[in-house]
Amino acid sequence: MQNECVGATATRQRGWRWQSGAIAIPLLIALLVVCPVLIVASTLVTPTSAIWQHLWETLLPLMLANTVLLLVGVGVGTLVLGAGLAWLVTAYEFPGRSAFSWMLLLPMAMPAYIMGFVFMATFDAAGPVQGFLRTHWGGAGWFPEVRSPVGAIVVMTLVLYPYVYMLARAGYRGISASSLEAARILGHGPVSFFWRVAFPISRPAIAAGVVLALMEALADFATVRFFNFPTLADGVVRVWHGMMDLRAASELAGLLSLFALVAILIERSMRGRTRYHEAGGKSPGLSRIQLAGGWKWALTALCSLVVGVAFVMPTAQLISWALTEVVRLPTGAARVYLELAGHSLMLASIAAAVAVFLALILASGVRVLGQSTARFLATVATTGYAVPGPVFAVGILLTLTPLDHALNRVLESWAGFTVGLVLTGSLVGLTYGYVARFLAVAYQSTDAGLEKIRPNVTAAAKVLGAGPWRLLRQIHLPLAAPGLIVGAALVFVDVMKELPITVMLRPFGYDTLAIWVWQMAAESIWTGAALPALAIVAVGLVPVVLLTRAAQGD
């Protein structure tokens, strides 16, 4: 008894000491990651008024309105599709359910700009659908304008809903059969159970998914352009590439990151103040509800429709383009593709592993070190996700090159030789860029995973004398593993699709699949873009499916 008391006091003192020291680690991560954003945002302090005045008088009001419209549209769309479909495949049994449960993830591997073009090529005035209408119904005058805000929102929703779907499914998985049983006894049907139990419990995970989708939508500058739908991100690139004013573009990007902060704050409020934690122990999970004939086929039809429109149709179009191209491929093309795919795979794996590792430290830090400071650092570290890629890439470049030049100056004066650029244009710099940009993705999933761990577990471990590393390794890591795996898969896919940072920072002549897609797409050679795009989809999908299956444990 006596001994135990002494032990506890000693632990508390030790705990206090490591707290003040350990905050340095999340602080360092946040600093490293936020540097590019800071460089971009620092231009906001002294705005260049001429361009702002011009923008305000011309496009800025429209861009702001469009950005809000896009956020609302994509937010509602991904929430309904993502959370809804995830619930259907979790709670109900219907023909094809287990196949749909992973097939619904497939659209995630489709880069939004590819989806945008395929959509356009299919439905615009020169596309087959309107062509068919013209030949067989003598006109397609009534056909809605494809290059419209609705078109942009639909396409973005279709490629982004899997983010919500994936996280929501991970969220629902924690719901035990006993809670559904309890709800039944209390007279609540499955629908009521969803609204009263499943949705509230999974709210942190769903909110995390929605905020990711919103940040992707905010940062997109390529897809919106297909639809003549100028948003703030489009404006940033417009000002940089067109008016050749990087400074004004950075200022606009700074404004954009304010939107991102708002999105994060909305997410925090969506999570609500209340915390839900499943009662402990290993639960058998929900037993699925069997539906009557008509209903179960309705669910099958709904899932087929989503998978069909968001994945099968665009993939079929890509395949048909690729087939016309394959016959013209020179010999040795297969080797080139293999090399490109290898580069993409390697970059994506490295970035995913590093990002998840850092995210775990940040998210665990929030729980170990107390909420306010660490939570703030974590929020700061994730804003890079909403800055449009091209400007973020410049931020990275402007972060790395001073270091490179300083290193060379030091070497030159001390040792009389230089080593050239070791960070810029190397895989180290590229990885840094990816991690800084996509840490938000890893963090959201990891955090949502940790959120479900009851605080008293953490508290108990602390009282029992576990240090921060032991806590992380032995408690948080195993319990949050599904969230971590989801985070890794999301970062992996994001890096596979990523373009501006890769274009700007890759080593000389180091090409990836996404680079090839872009090179062909930039010249409007869509048949040529189809093959590497398909390769992205294929390479990106395998790990997603494998990881989610591993996370499910089936």
Next chain:
Amino acid sequence: MTMRAVKASSAVRGIKLVVAVLIVAALGLFTLAGGRGVEAAQGGGVVNVYSSRHYGVEPVFVEFTKETGIGVRFTTGSDAALRERIRAEGRFTLADVYLAVDAGNLWLAARDGLLQVVESATLTRNIPKHLRDSGNRWFGLTRRVRTIMYHPDRVKPAELSTYEALADPRWRGRLAMRPATHPYTQSLVASLIAAHGEARAEEIVRGWVANRPQLIDSDTRILETLAAGAADVAITNHYYLGRLLEANPAFPIKIFWANQGPGERGVHVNISGAGITTHAPNRANAQQFLEWLSGPRGQGLFSASNHEYPANPEAPVHPIVATFGEFRADNLDLGELGRLQADAIRLLDRAGYR
């Protein structure tokens, strides 16, 4: 006890796997980065190109290597991104040559001190004066002509004349054009400003906007839209038609050279071109590379690879492009396109051209 059970779960094995992959990958990362650096440092027989052109350039480079023994290594990117990279890399840049499309980009690179002066009798002889920088920091290599396209079933060539005339209300609802975000539109409008001054140019653009053109961000798609019958007249670059005709000789769209009438300035021409970077590590090779590209052989290959017109008047023209016939070009100093580009964008914004 509980902890041990959790620890043994498959999820943890997954995490361990990820960590192992991370370590292996990190090792690979450093060796790979190192390997590339060494290759670059040797440098002797190569020229390094930062190129925003990526379509069809590789066979041309291969041919250059075959003739000179100098290897060509290139990396691609958007014009603006490559400029930022050259600027940031400073004296350690690997880039010898900046190969860009749109005169505005070359003009800007020269203005920002990223390109050096090249005194070469070969280059000044091969490339006409209005297609290169007055200070010899960049040289046009191919000409791309932006002009009027039409569907012969619905439009008679006699109805067409100038870019300006497309502002006439008779074209309401019949035009297809590229959005204001694209440099092709921007440099065309810059040439209008150079020819007419801002006020008149804005009137013309407002006239286009009043005709409610379909704005399509791909010249190829614009031509396909004409062919499908959803628009009658468009403005695109000539080589997209060349490309479509090569794939399908029966493609129905015809080309019309704009602004050819007496007293008119001629059709709008832009270039792709190149300059040698200020800190080029392989300067002599770079100069040889540019000179070869400006000669008859390099010009023929380089322009034909994308159905463009060579900058060197002596060089042969691709046979499909030759069927487009003769035209008179607007001989505006191309540096002006760069200087006026930002004005052009502001004008487009004011006129409501999206």
